Amino acid sequence: MNSDGKYYDGKSPVSIPVTCMVTADGLVILRESTDEIIAQWKRENIFQDENHNTAIVLGNKLDKAKIEILNNNITGMLRIGSSEKIVKNGRRFIFKWIGIVVIVCLALWAMIPIATNFIAVRIPYSLEVSATSNMNFDTYFKSCTLNPEQEHALKVYVDFLYPKNKFEKEMPVTFKIGNNPMINALTFPGGRVYIMKGLLDEVKNPQELLGVMGHEIGHVVARDSAGFFVRGTLLASFFGFMTGDFHSSFAVSPQILLSTAALTFDREMEKKADAYAAGRLTMLDVSTSGLRSFFSRLGNESGNFSAPEIMMTHPNFESRLSLIKETYPKSELPIEITSNWKIIKAICK
Amino acid sequence: MFDDVEISSSKTKIHDRLVYSGSGTELAIIMFQNIALTILTLGIYSAWGRTNTRRYVWGKVSFLGDRGSYSGSGMELFRGWMIVVAFYMVIAICLNIISRINPFLVVLATPLYVYLYALAIYGGARYRLSRTSWRETNFSMERNKESTQTFIWLVVKGVLLSGLTLGLYLPYFQNEKRRFLINKASFGTSKFNFTGDNGEFFKLVLWNLFLTFITLGFYGSWMILNLAKYKLKNSNLDNKLYFDIKLEGKSIFFFSVLSYLATICTLGLALPWVINKSYHIFINAIEVTGEIDFAAIQNVEISASAFGDVAAVEYDLDLGF
Numbered sequence: 017m018n019s020d021g022k023y024y025d026g027k028s029p030v031s032i033p034v035t036c037m038v039t040a041d042g043l044v045i046l047r048e049s050t051d052e053i054i055a056q057w058k059r060e061n062i063f064q065d066e067n068h069n070t071a072i073v074l075g076n077k078l079d080k081a082k083i084e085i086l087n088n089n090i091t092g093m094l095r096i097g098s099s100e101k102i103v104k105n106g107r108r109f110i111f112k113w114i115g116i117v118v119i120v121c122l123a124l125w126a127m128i129p130i131a132t133n134f135i136a137v138r139i140p141y142s143l144e145v146s147a148t149s150n151m152n153f154d155t156y157f158k159s160c161t162l163n164p165e166q167e168h169a170l171k172v173y174v175d176f177l178y179p180k181n182k183f184e185k186e187m188p189v190t191f192k193i194g195n196n197p198m199i200n201a202l203t204f205p206g207g208r209v210y211i212m213k214g215l216l217d218e219v220k221n222p223q224e225l226l227g228v229m230g231h232e233i234g235h236v237v238a239r240d241s242a243g244f245f246v247r248g249t250l251l252a253s254f255f256g257f258m259t260g261d262f263h264s265s266f267a268v269s270p271q272i273l274l275s276t277a278a279l280t281f282d283r284e285m286e287k288k289a290d291a292y293a294a295g296r297l298t299m300l301d302v303s304t305s306g307l308r309s310f311f312s313r314l315g316n317e318s319g320n321f322s323a324p325e326i327m328m329t330h331p332n333f334e335s336r337l338s339l340i341k342e343t344y345p346k347s348e349l350p351i352e353i354t355s356n357w358k359i360i361k362a363i364c365k
Numbered sequence: 366m367f368d369d370v371e372i373s374s375s376k377t378k379i380h381d382r383l384v385y386s387g388s389g390t391e392l393a394i395i396m397f398q399n400i401a402l403t404i405l406t407l408g409i410y411s412a413w414g415r416t417n418t419r420r421y422v423w424g425k426v427s428f429l430g431d432r433g434s435y436s437g438s439g440m441e442l443f444r445g446w447m448i449v450v451a452f453y454m455v456i457a458i459c460l461n462i463i464s465r466i467n468p469f470l471v472v473l474a475t476p477l478y479v480y481l482y483a484l485a486i487y488g489g490a491r492y493r494l495s496r497t498s499w500r501e502t503n504f505s506m507e508r509n510k511e512s513t514q515t516f517i518w519l520v521v522k523g524v525l526l527s528g529l530t531l532g533l534y535l536p537y538f539q540n541e542k543r544r545f546l547i548n549k550a551s552f553g554t555s556k557f558n559f560t561g562d563n564g565e566f567f568k569l570v571l572w573n574l575f576l577t578f579i580t581l582g583f584y585g586s587w588m589i590l591n592l593a594k595y596k597l598k599n600s601n602l603d604n605k606l607y608f609d610i611k612l613e614g615k616s617i618f619f620f621s622v623l624s625y626l627a628t629i630c631t632l633g634l635a636l637p638w639v640i641n642k643s644y645h646i647f648i649n650a651i652e653v654t655g656e657i658d659f660a661a662i663q664n665v666e667i668s669a670s671a672f673g674d675v676a677a678v679e680y681d682l683d684l685g686f
C-alpha cells in the first residue's frame with residue numbers, strides 16, 4: 017500500500033515530495049521523482065506526531081525526520097494511530113460542542129447563586145467586619161455628626177427593627193447618615209449602612225423610613241456584601257475561562273458582559289432584601305404601605321421612566337410593588353418611634 | 366495569489382505569499398470544545414485548549430506549500446501557569462506585609478512589575494517562537510543573562526521615558542523593543558533583522574494618529590495597515606528574504622465593522638468565524654520575496670520555559686503572533 021507525502025529530514029528546511037510504501041518491516045520512503053530510497057523506518061520506531069491536529073505527520077524515533085502523509089491510507093496498516101485526532105469540519109461536531117457549551121454555561125449560571133450563597137454564609141461575619149475595617153466610607157459619603165439626641169433617636173429606630181433573634185445578634189449593624197443629596201441607602205461590608213440625606217428628606221413618615229432600613233438590614237442578614245465578592249470572583253473566573261487567548265478579540269469587553277451578568281444577581285439580592293423588609297415590618301405590626309408608597313412615589317418622580325431591567329441593579333418599581341403585599345397593622349406605631357420622628361428628620365440640617 | 370518559485374542551483378527565488386487555509390467551523394469546534402472542557406475542569410484545561418488552538422492555527426498557515434507547526438504542550442503551559450500563580454501569590458503576600466508597615470512603600474514594587482513585564486514579553490515571544498517550526502526546522506530566540514539584562518534595561522528606560530514624556534517616547538520604545546526581539550529571532554541558523562528607524566516610526570505613528578483623530582477614528586484601519594506594513598517591510602531573514610503586506614485599508618475597515626456587528630448580533634457565537642476570517646485577511650496578504658538557499662540553513666535545538674508565555678497571557682500582552 018502506498019501513500020504520497022512530504023519528507024522533512026529535520027536538519028534543514030527542505031521539503032521533498034515522496035511516496036511512502038508499507039512493507040512487513042515498516043515504511044520505505046522513496047523520492048517521488050526518481051523512486052530513489054531516501055529512508056527506511058522500522059515499524060517499532062514509527063510514531064504519529066501529536067503536535068499536529070491539521071495533518072497526519074509521522075516521525076521516526078531514531079532521527080528528527082518527519083513525513084506528512086497527504087492521502088492517508090497507511091496509518092491503519094502500520095497500527096500507529098488514525099485520523100481521529102485531526103480536527104474535522106462537520107455540522108455534527110459544531111452542534112455537539114455548541115450544545116455542550118450551552119448546557120455547561122446554563123448549569124454554571126444556575127450554580128453561581130447557589131455556590132455564592134453556600135460560600136458567603138460560611139465566611140464568618142467577624143472576618144467580614146475585620147477584613148473590611150480599613151475601608152473608610154465616612155469621608156467619601158461625608159457622614160453627618162449626630163448629637164446625642166439624634167444618636168438616641170436613630171438607635172431607637174434601629175433597635176425597633178433589629179436584631180430580633182440569636183442569629184441576628186451575631187451580626188451587628190451600624191447606621192450612619194451621609195450628607196449626600198442622593199435618594200438612596202447603601203449597605204457596605206461589615207454591616208455598615210449609609211442612609212443618604214436625600215433619602216431622609218424624601219421619606220414622609222416613619223413607616224417609609226423603617227421600610228428602607230428593613231431593606232438594608234435584609235442585605236446584611238443575607239450576607240450580600242460577602243456574596244458580592246464571592247459572586248464577582250466566580251463570574252470573573254467564568255468569563256476568564258470562556259475568553260482565554262482571545263480576550264482582546266471580543267467585540268464587547270468581557271468586563272462589560274461581566275458587569276451586565278452581575279446585575280442579574282444584584283436584582284435577585286434586591287428582591288430578597290425587599291421581601292425581608294416586608295416580612296420584618298409585618299412581624300412588628302408595621303404597615304408595608306409606607307414602603308409601597310415610597311417606591312410608588314419614587315417611580316412617579318422618575319416620570320415612570322424605566323430603563324430595561326437587564327441594565328439595572330434594582331428591579332423596576334412596578335415589579336418591586338408587585339412583590340410587596342400591603343399589610344394592615346392591628347396597632348399604632350410605638351410611641352418612641354413617632355416621638356423621635358422629628359429628631360430624625362432634623363439630622364444633617 | 367503568487368506561486369512563483371524558481372530553483373536555480375541550490376538557491377530558491379521566492380515571490381510568494383503566506384497562506385492561511387483554516388476553516389471557521391473547525392476553529393469553532395476547537396474553541397467551543399476548549400470553553401466547555403475548561404469550565405468543567407475549573408480552568409485547568411485552558412492550557413491544553415490554548416495549545417490545541419495554536420496547533421490548529423499554526424498548522425493551517427503554509428508557505429511554499431508546506432505547513433507550519435506548533436510543538437508546545439498543554440503541560441508546559443500548565444506548569445508555567447503554576448509558577449506564575451505561585452509568583453503572584455508571593456508578591457501579593459509581600460506587598461500586603463509591606464503595606465501594613467507603610468502603604469507608600471508599595472510604590473517600591475513598581476520596578477518588580479516592570480521587571481515581570483519585561484520577562485513576560487521576552488519570555489513569551491521566545492516560548493512561542495521556539496515552539497514554532499516550518500518544514501520541521503525550528504524558529505528560536507536567543508536569550509542569555511546579558512541579553513535579558515539588556516532587554517530589562519530597555520523596558521525600564523522605555524517605561525520611564527514614556528511616562529515622563531506623556532507617551533511621546535512610546536513609538537521609540539516600541540520600535541526599540543521590536544528591533545531587539547526581531548534581531549534575536551532566528552529560523553534555524555538564519556537570523557532575522559529589523560532595520561526600522563526610530564525617528565521614521567515616530568513620524569509615522571504621529572501622522573497616523575493625527576489622521577485617525579481628525580477623522581474621528583475612521584482612519585484607524587489604515588493606521589493599523591500602515592504600521593503593519595512598516596514593521597514587515599523593515600524585517601528580513603538574513604538579508605535574503607523580505608516581507609511586505611499587500612492589503613488595503615478599506616478591507617480592514619469593512620472587516621472590522623462587519624466582524625463587530627456579527628459578534629454583537631450573535632452574542633459572541635460568531636467569534637471563531639470572525640477570528641478565522643481575520644487570519645485569512647491578514648496572513649494571506651503577507652508577501653515574501655527574495656532568494657535563499659534553504660539547504661544551507663541548519664536546524665537548531667531549542668528549549669524555553671512557558672513561564673513568559675503564561676505571564677504574557679496574564680498581562681494580556683499582544684506578542685504579535
